[in-house]
Each structure stands twice: as structure tokens, then as C-alpha cells.
Amino acid sequence: MNLFAEIRELVITCLDALVAEGRLPAGLNTGAVTVEPPRDAAHGDMATNAAMVLAKPSAMKPRDIAEALAEKLTADPRVDMAEVAGPGFLNLRLAPAVWQGIITAALTSDGFGRSDMGQGQKVNVEFVSANPTGPLHVGHTRGAVFGDALASLLDFAGWDVTREYYINDGGAQVDVLARSVYLRYLEAHGQEVAFPDGTYPGDYLIDTGKALKAKVGDAYIDQPEAVWLDDVRSFGTEAMMELIRIDLASLGVEMDLFYSEKSLYGTGLIEAAIKDLDSKGLIYKGKLEPPKGKVPEDWEPREQTLFKSTDFGDDVDRPIMKSDGSWTYFAPDIAYHYDKVQRGYDQLIDVFGADHGGYVKRMKAAVSALSGGKVPLDVKLAQLVKLYKDGEPFKMSKRAGKFITVRDVVDAVGKDVTRFHMLTRKNDAPLDFDFDKVTEQSKDNPVFYVQYAHARIASVLRKAVEAGIVVDDTTLAGADLSGLTHEAELKVAQKVAEFPRLIEIAARTNEPHRIAFYLYEMASEFHALWNRGNDDTSLRFLQDGDSSATQSKIALIRAVAVVISSGLGILGVTPADEMR
RNA sequence: GGUCCCGUAGCUCAACUGGAUAGAGCACCUCACUUCUAAUGAGGAUGUUGAAGGUUCGAGUCCUUCCGGGAUCACCA
Numbered sequence: 312m313n314l315f316a317e318i319r320e321l322v323i324t325c326l327d328a329l330v331a332e333g334r335l336p337a338g339l340n341t342g343a344v345t346v347e348p349p350r351d352a353a354h355g356d357m358a359t360n361a362a363m364v365l366a367k368p369s370a371m372k373p374r375d376i377a378e379a380l381a382e383k384l385t386a387d388p389r390v391d392m393a394e395v396a397g398p399g400f401l402n403l404r405l406a407p408a409v410w411q412g413i414i415t416a417a418l419t420s421d422g423f424g425r426s427d428m429g430q431g432q433k434v435n436v437e438f439v440s441a442n443p444t445g446p447l448h449v450g451h452t453r454g455a456v457f458g459d460a461l462a463s464l465l466d467f468a469g470w471d472v473t474r475e476y477y478i479n480d481g482g483a484q485v486d487v488l489a490r491s492v493y494l495r496y497l498e499a500h501g502q503e504v505a506f507p508d509g510t511y512p513g514d515y516l517i518d519t520g521k522a523l524k525a526k527v528g529d530a531y532i533d534q535p536e537a538v539w540l541d542d543v544r545s546f547g548t549e550a551m552m553e554l555i556r557i558d559l560a561s562l563g564v565e566m567d568l569f570y571s572e573k574s575l576y577g578t579g580l581i582e583a584a585i586k587d588l589d590s591k592g593l594i595y596k597g598k599l600e601p602p603k604g605k606v607p608e609d610w611e612p613r614e615q616t617l618f619k620s621t622d623f624g625d626d627v628d629r630p631i632m633k634s635d636g637s638w639t640y641f642a643p644d645i646a647y648h649y650d651k652v653q654r655g656y657d658q659l660i661d662v663f664g665a666d667h668g669g670y671v672k673r674m675k676a677a678v679s680a681l682s683g684g685k686v687p688l689d690v691k692l693a694q695l696v697k698l699y700k701d702g703e704p705f706k707m708s709k710r711a712g713k714f715i716t717v718r719d720v721v722d723a724v725g726k727d728v729t730r731f732h733m734l735t736r737k738n739d740a741p742l743d744f745d746f747d748k749v750t751e752q753s754k755d756n757p758v759f760y761v762q763y764a765h766a767r768i769a770s771v772l773r774k775a776v777e778a779g780i781v782v783d784d785t786t787l788a789g790a791d792l793s794g795l796t797h798e799a800e801l802k803v804a805q806k807v808a809e810f811p812r813l814i815e816i817a818a819r820t821n822e823p824h825r826i827a828f829y830l831y832e833m834a835s836e837f838h839a840l841w842n843r844g845n846d847d848t849s850l851r852f853l854q855d856g857d858s859s860a861t862q863s864k865i866a867l868i869r870a871v872a873v874v875i876s877s878g879l880g881i882l883g884v885t886p887a888d889e890m891r
Numbered sequence: 892g893g894u895c896c897c898g899u900a901g902c903u904c905a906a907c908u909g910g911a912u913a914g915a916g917c918a919c920c921u922c923a924c925u926u927c928u929a930a931u932g933a934g935g936a937u938g939u940u941g942a943a944g945g946u947u948c949g950a951g952u953c954c955u956u957c958c959g960g961g962a963u964c965a966c967c968a
Contacts, residue, residue, distance in 0.1 A: 835915085
């Protein structure tokens with residue numbers, strides 16, 4: 312239940328009543344009417360812009376509308392006060408019983424904050440999709456964490472979510488992998504090997520080379536590439552995907568589906584997808600102009616098979632077939648998205664690294680063309696992560712096979728810290744990741760701040776149990792909450808009430824980072840209330856000898872714990888019950 | 892040169908997709924633990940939101956043009 316939506320309903324009802332009484336003209340569009348928390352809490356609990364957005368269409372003064380509306384609203388028992396302010400805002404103060412009701416709702420509803428706004432629509436979230444040529448490195452971490460949290464968020468908001476990983480196992484890079492594994496295989500047989508340019512020199516392939524030796528013995532020694540390439544390629548790819556699965560698991564990411572690019576070949580799916588586009592008149596043979604301004608040195612016009620992506624907002628048409636007749640990378644990608652559309656998703660989301668930004672328009676164009684504009688594709692770019700250690704930038708070199716892996720990061724700072732920190736930035740803004748700062752256990756570090764709030768609540772609950780108070784949620788929800796009227800307590804309840812609304816905003820904008828910021832604010836409100844208890848003993852959660860008052864206060868902080876736990880759950884962070 | 896992203900307090904970032912006097916944390920100063928965990932809280936200062944125009948009741952947010960930073964740019968995936 313979203314309280315803001317509920318009050319908005321009330322506002323609309325009151326407007327309708329005014330229309331019925333002839334105090335407002337009929338036929339007004341109330342779509343732009345919003346009910347929001349005011350930026351400044353002093354203005355009240357909620358504010359509506361109704362008077363301002365309706366002033367022009369009704370040819371009335373905002374203040375007149377606002378005053379009439381205020382009169383109607385205050386007749387409702389939920390509204391204690393409605394006051395016209397500023398240019399025509401209507402500030403509302405709600406009855407304490409409303410906030411007390413929120414606490415009950417948080418304790419009794421199955422998944423407080425869950426929304427049905429997704430209406431069970433099927434959404435596919437594709438993320439990570441790193442090449443199967445080695446373990447995941449830090450660059451992939453952000454996309455992995457972001458995609459996973461976004462998927463959880465959409466699930467929480469009522470979508471039917473599939474988490475999917477596209478394995479790029481069909482291109483030249485897996486041949487490079489195969490050759491690199493082969494070198495490690497020779498090495499396992501005692502040969503001296505060198506890693507020329509265009510091979511992967513990383514240590515992680517040593518074991519793969521040994522494993523290959525264990526499997527095929529010396530069968531591939533001194534054999535031409537044609538003999539072993541296919542087998543070593545699939546052997547190597549399998550091994551790398553196994554590594555990647557482990558890396559993902561260490562981040563708490565579990566895919567529903569791994570989809571192989573290779574599986575697209577030879578099944579006719581690529582041909583079918585291209586044929587679909589061709590039937591829409593979007594495939595033609597032609598030559599592209601050189602890129603404007605900066606012509607590559609070896610540029611020469613070539614006749615290629617092109618997709619008319621400019622019809623869908625792209626800058627140039629894109630090649631799907633090389634001049635030698637083989638597919639470009641784009642072709643299987645079109646087929647893959649074609650398959651996703653065929654599988655009946657209502658909505659597709661791709662999470663790309665920032666270096667794939669140039670790919671967004673053509674992919675959107677393809678999906679738009681393939682689905683007849685019916686299936687929206689949203690592409691989220693995960694910007695780069697800059698690593699720091701001791702305040703110094705940390706460089707990686709893929710060339711030397713030296714790079715920081717996901718596991719290095721998780722081993723150093725832990726899954727929870729990694730995930731939370733990665734989610735404290737908008738996905739399209741660059742992010743600094745300082746190994747020293749993120750492990751610091753202080754207020755500087757939002758993870759610990761939020762965790763600490765949850766742990767404090769758990770601690771109070773333990774003390775309450777020792778004092779013989781019954782603290783299960785059902786009992787607490789049934790407790791008499793009418794004593795919770797102090798503004799400090801109501802403030803906390805109000806923050807709890809924002810959670811369902813926040814979930815819907817975060818889901819609508821595909822921005823899980825909003826949850827991280829909300830949780831920080833929620834924790835802050837809680838810590839503030841806790842410390843008020845130092846000065847004012849009536850605000851302490853455990854009230855000696857007054858089990859009824861204690862129960863109502865415990866109910867309040869249990870509601871906070873429910874929200875923190877639930878929000879952290881979406882981010883994939885474990886709520887802590889104690890921190891020692 | 893084209894395209895995309897970013898530019899907000901000394902630093903790191905928010906700002907509920909167009910709402911009120913642009914907010915937090917860090918750093919700096921003052922204060923609060925015989926108490927449910929001080930890993931916390933209360934208070935104090937900080938702004939031409941990169942610049943200039945435009946749209947309207949109202950702009951950090953939308954449009955245009957610049958400036959600065961990053962990413963990317965045809966037979967690479």
C-alpha cells in the first residue's frame with residue numbers, strides 16, 4: 312500500500328466533489344496532480360500541486376482552488392490540516408493514526424513495499440555477458456551488481472523477471488582463448504612457451520592447460536590447429552564459464568539463463584531474424600560513407616549487407632554481413648534479441664559497459680524493427696569504475712594478464728560492501744572505488760551505517776525478550792500504537808511510509824541506487840531517534856515496567872528493521888543482527 | 892569531426908523525471924556516553940547548479956549554442 316497514492320486518490324475524489332458542486336469546471340484533466348513529500352518537513356507531511364496545475368485549465372486563481380480543496384480534504388479523518396502555501400501548494404498534515412497504521416501495515420503485510428505496478432509483465436534483464444575468455448574483472452562488477460539489483464527491484468515491484476547472460480562464444484576471441492589454452496597445454500607437457508601478441512597470457516589458464524592434458528593426454532602435441540581448435544575452444548569456453556559462474560556466485564548473482572551465441576549458428580535463427588527485417592524492407596546491399604572528420608587510415612569503400620537502422624534513429628546504417636559474406640557481430644546479436652522477442656517478453660533491458668555506448672542506438676533500432684515497436688528495449692550503461700588504493704589510482708593491464716578480478720575485490724572487502732558501494736552511484740556516473748575507504752567501519756561508510764541501524768534494532772529486540780516482552784510481529788501489530796504521537800517517533804514512521812513509494816519510483820526509473828540513498832536516510836532517522844532517548848527517557852524503546860508502551864515502540868523500530876532488511880535484500884546485501 | 896554520458900558547497904555525491912529558501916556525508920569548530928552498542932547524535936559555515944540565451948505560474952532538471960572532462964566511431968567481438 313502506497314500511502315501517497317492513497318492520499319492522491321483522496322485529492323482526486325475531493326476535486327470530483329468540487330466539480331459536482333459546480334465549484335470547479337467539469338472535464339479537467341487531473342493526470343498532472345501529484346502528492347509528494349515536501350522538500351522541507353516544516354511544510355507538512357505531504358504536499359499537492361493540484362491547485363497550480365488546474366489553475367490555468369479552469370481559469371481560476373490557484374489560491375481559490377487550493378482553499379476549496381483544503382475545505383474538502385480536512386473533512387476526511389485522515390487529514391488533520393490542509394494549508395495553502397507558496398504559489399499555491401496545498402500542504403497536508405495527516406493524523407497520527409495514519410502513521411500508526413503504516414507501522415501495522417509494515418508488520419503484517421507480506422512483503423511491505425511490494426508493488427503490483429509491473430502487473431506481472433515479463434521483463435528480461437541481460438547483464439554481465441562478459442566474453443568467456445577469463446575470470447570477471449572489476450569492470451564487470453558494477454554491471455553485475457547493478458543488473459542483479461535492478462532485477463530484484465523489478466521483481467519486488469511486480470514484474471516477472473528473467474536474469475540472463477549472453478555468452479559471446481561465437482567470435483574470434485574464443486579462438487584466441489583456444490590458442491592460449493593450447494599454449495598452456497604444451498606448457499603442462501613440459502614445453503617452454505612464449506605468449507605472442509594476440510594471446511591471453513594470464514595465469515588463470517595454467518590450470519585449464521593441465522586439465523586439457525588430463526583429458527586428452529598428448530593427442531594434440533605437434534598437431535595442426537585444424538585438429539584441435541574446435542575441441543580446445545569448447546573446452547576452454549566451458550572452463551571459463553565455470554570460473555565466471557563462481558565469480559558471479561561470490562557476488563551473490565544467480566542467472567536464470569545462460570544463452571550461447573554459438574547456439575545461434577546453424578539453427579537458422581540468424582537467417583530468420585534477418586529475413587524478418589528483410590521482409591520489412593530494412594536490409595540492403597550498399598557502401599557506407601567513411602566516418603565524418605576522422606577517416607581510418609586503411610579505409611576503403613566496401614559493399615556490405617546493411618541494416619537500415621537510420622529508420623529508427625541511428626546515425627548510420629549498420630553492416631550485418633562482411634564483404635566476404637560472413638556475419639558481423641551485430642547479426643547474431645540481432646538474432647539473439649529476435650529470440651528474446653519471440654520468447655514473449657513485454658520489455659527488454661540490456662546492461663552494457665560504458666565502452667559499448669556506441670552500440671545502444673543500433674540495438675534499440677533492431678529491437679524496435681523486430682518487434683514492430685511493441686517491445687521496448689532499455690539499455691542501461693554501467694560507467695567505469697576507477698580503482699584506488701592508498702589514494703593512488705590502481706592500473707590494470709590486460710595485456711600483461713595482470714588485472715584485478717571480481718574475486719580479488721570480494722576477497723578484500725566482502726560481498727556486502729562491494730554491492731552496496733557499487734549501488735551508491737547512478738549507473739551512468741563514473742564511480743571511485745577506494746579499497747581503504749570502503750572497508751572502513753565508520754559513518755563515512757554508508758554500508759556500515761545502515762547495517763549498524765539494523766543491528767541496533769536487533770539488539771533492542773534481544774533486550775526486550777530478556778525483559779519478558781513479546782516481540783513477534785503479529786503481537787506487535789496488534790499492540791495499541793496510539794501512544795506513538797511524539798513528532799520524533801512520527802518522523803520515523805513517515806520515513807517508513809515512504810518505502811513503498813520509493814520502490815515504485817526506483818522501479819519506474821530503473822534506478823536501484825535510490826534504494827541505497829533511502830536506506831541511508833532511514834538509518835539516519837533511526838539513529839537520531841535513538842539518541843533522543845539520551846535526553847528524553849520517554850523516547851527510549853524499553854520502558855521499564857510499562858510493557859504496553861514498550862511494545863508500541865518496539866513495533867515502530869521493528870517496522871524500521873523490516874524496511875531496512877527488505878531494502879538491503881533488493882540490493883543483495885545481508886542485514887546484520889549484530890556488529891562486533 | 893559525429894554520437895552518447897558527465898559537470899551541483901573546498902572534497903565525494905543527492906535532489907522523488909518541472910515544484911517552495913538546491914540538500915547529505917567528509918573535512919573544520921562546539922556540545923552530549925554511571926544509559927537499549929558513542930561504529931551514534933545535536934548545533935555551527937559553505938553555492939552565479941560550467942556559461943549564455945529560450946520555453947512557463949515555476950528550470951539543477953526540458954530546448955538551442957558554446958566551454959571543460961570521459962567513452963565510442965566501417966570487413967573487432
